[in-house]
Amino acid sequence: MTATHVADWTNWAGNVRAEPRRVHQPETIDELRRMVAEAARRGERVRVAGSGHSFSPICATDGTLLDLSAIAGLERVDPDTGAAVVLAGTKLHALGEPLLAAGRALANQGDIDRQAIAGALSTGTHGTGRAFGSFAAQAVAIEFVTPQGDLVSIDANDPARFRAARLSLGLLGVVARVTIGTVPAYRLREQSEALSFDECLERYPAIEASRRNAEFWWLPALDRCVIKQFDETADAPNRPDVPEHPPGTLERYLKPDAVDWSFRIYPSLRTVPFVELEYTLPFAEGPAAIREVRRLMKTEHPDCTWAVEYRTQPGEDAYLSPTQGEESVTISVHQAIDQPWEPFFRDAEGVFAAHGGRAHWGKLQYRGRDGIAAAYGDSLARFEAVRAEMDPDGVFGNDYLREVGLGR
Numbered sequence: 001m002t003a004t005h006v007a008d009w010t011n012w013a014g015n016v017r018a019e020p021r022r023v024h025q026p027e028t029i030d031e032l033r034r035m036v037a038e039a040a041r042r043g044e045r046v047r048v049a050g051s052g053h054s055f056s057p058i059c060a061t062d063g064t065l066l067d068l069s070a071i072a073g074l075e076r077v078d079p080d081t082g083a084a085v086v087l088a089g090t091k092l093h094a095l096g097e098p099l100l101a102a103g104r105a106l107a108n109q110g111d112i113d114r115q116a117i118a119g120a121l122s123t124g125t126h127g128t129g130r131a132f133g134s135f136a137a138q139a140v141a142i143e144f145v146t147p148q149g150d151l152v153s154i155d156a157n158d159p160a161r162f163r164a165a166r167l168s169l170g171l172l173g174v175v176a177r178v179t180i181g182t183v184p185a186y187r188l189r190e191q192s193e194a195l196s197f198d199e200c201l202e203r204y205p206a207i208e209a210s211r212r213n214a215e216f217w218w219l220p221a222l223d224r225c226v227i228k229q230f231d232e233t234a235d236a237p238n239r240p241d242v243p244e245h246p247p248g249t250l251e252r253y254l255k256p257d258a259v260d261w262s263f264r265i266y267p268s269l270r271t272v273p274f275v276e277l278e279y280t281l282p283f284a285e286g287p288a289a290i291r292e293v294r295r296l297m298k299t300e301h302p303d304c305t306w307a308v309e310y311r312t313q314p315g316e317d318a319y320l321s322p323t324q325g326e327e328s329v330t331i332s333v334h335q336a337i338d339q340p341w342e343p344f345f346r347d348a349e350g351v352f353a354a355h356g357g358r359a360h361w362g363k364l365q366y367r368g369r370d371g372i373a374a375a376y377g378d379s380l381a382r383f384e385a386v387r388a389e390m391d392p393d394g395v396f397g398n399d400y401l402r403e404v405g406l407g408r
């Protein structure tokens with residue numbers, strides 16, 4: 001049955017609220033197509049909420065909000081290429097077991113697995129490791145519902161459209177299916193180590209270069225770092241149960257060694273609501289930028305005590321990829337939802353922007369239209385050209401994206 005109701009909507013963190021005119025939960029792709037076409041005919045704008053795990057007001061609408069949780073599941077795995085065809089509303093945590101049953105796994109994942117696959121794809125969600133791109137980079141084909149309710153599949157045979165479609169912020173249409181590359185199923189050994197800030201910056205490059213995935217967290221209150229490292233292993237699963245420790249504590253990040261299938265190792269528990277700002281910077285700029293953010297936190301923002309996360313990412317070709325084709329680091333700052341965050345986030349953003357950074361689309365940013373235009377140059381115009389072809393009347397836009405220079 002289709003749920004149609006007027007309801008307030010709020011994101012996971014609780015910092016974004018919206019009052020959509022309608023909320024629909026289609027059960028089939030045909031129903032979804034009808035709903036999109038009808039909303040477009042009524043002149044209403046359409047947005048989709050995945051799991052609402054973005055911190056920016058990117059899902060908000062006063063028109064029709066679609067919830068695709070019922071359009072979910074792994075449809076098939078191509079026996080020759082291993083590419084998996086996944087319905088758009090599938091939560092990442094529901095993908096690990098069926099992929100394992102097919103002998104496959106995602107090549108990389110981020111800190112949590114609560115997102116919908118289309119939500120993760122649409123904002124460029126990523127994990128860590130220069131050998132493995134974001135969800136957007138792993139996509140092989142993306143099927144969209146157009147404003148007329150038609151289905152159109154976009155892949156590398158149409159390179160310009162595909163570079164727009166990989167990371168589209170919901171602006172090109174409603175994603176109905178994603179075909180995503182996979183790798184043979186693998187187990188990971190997770191190891192973490194605590195060390196001083198200086199030692200961490202000194203040792204991280206060699207660790208990062210020699211491990212499958214590596215990232216570190218700097219803990220302001222303790223002025224210590226924890227480096228987390230993953231390597232593939234054939235060892236049997238052995239994963240101690242670890243509770244979620246409070247933010248800012250060493251135990252939250254310094255976990256006992258563990259071995260398990262990859263999809264059980266990547267995600268952590270994150271139940272305390274927080275907000276986040278993350279910037280992607282050219283790889284070589286990372287150490288100087290995190291040093292400056294550490295100085296800011298020690299001097300001007302000593303009340304901000306949540307850990308700072310430092311990861312790596314390969315260069316990616318999506319027009320809206322914050323890497324803009326360059327090997328990168330990503331640095332994220334966080335704050336509890338019930339504490340002030342904006343003054344610190346704005347100062348941290350100033351540091352990141354001065355080092356050539358670009359904001360994560362699902363996280364907070366304050367640079368606005370001019371800052372984004374300067375950071376993306378021609379890529380923004382190329383994305384907008386595809387957007388104007390696929391959605392000339394701006395059915396899929398929202399106010400926030402228009403304010404930052406995207407869509408209508």
Ligand SMILES: Cc1cc2nc3c(=O)[nH]c(=O)nc-3n(C[C@H](O)[C@H](O)[C@H](O)COP(=O)(O)OP(=O)(O)OC[C@H]3O[C@@H](n4cnc5c(N)ncnc54)[C@H](O)[C@@H]3O)c2cc1C
Pocket residue numbers: 012013047048049050051052053054055058059068088089109110111112114115116117118119120121122123124125126127169170171173174175176270360361362363
């Ligand atoms: C606790 C936590 C941990 C996080 N960890 C990471 C991390 O490790 N790495 C990282 O990169 N990010 C991380 N994020 C950010 C998060 O991955 C992104 O914001 C992601 O987009 C959220 O996915 P979602 O399904 O909740 O999408 P939503 O936030 O619901 O939507 C995101 C965008 O996708 C669009 N969208 C969703 N579904 C569709 C569809 N079917 N068709 C068209 N458009 C669609 C929405 O309209 C919106 O524009 C984290 C966020 C939280 C709250």
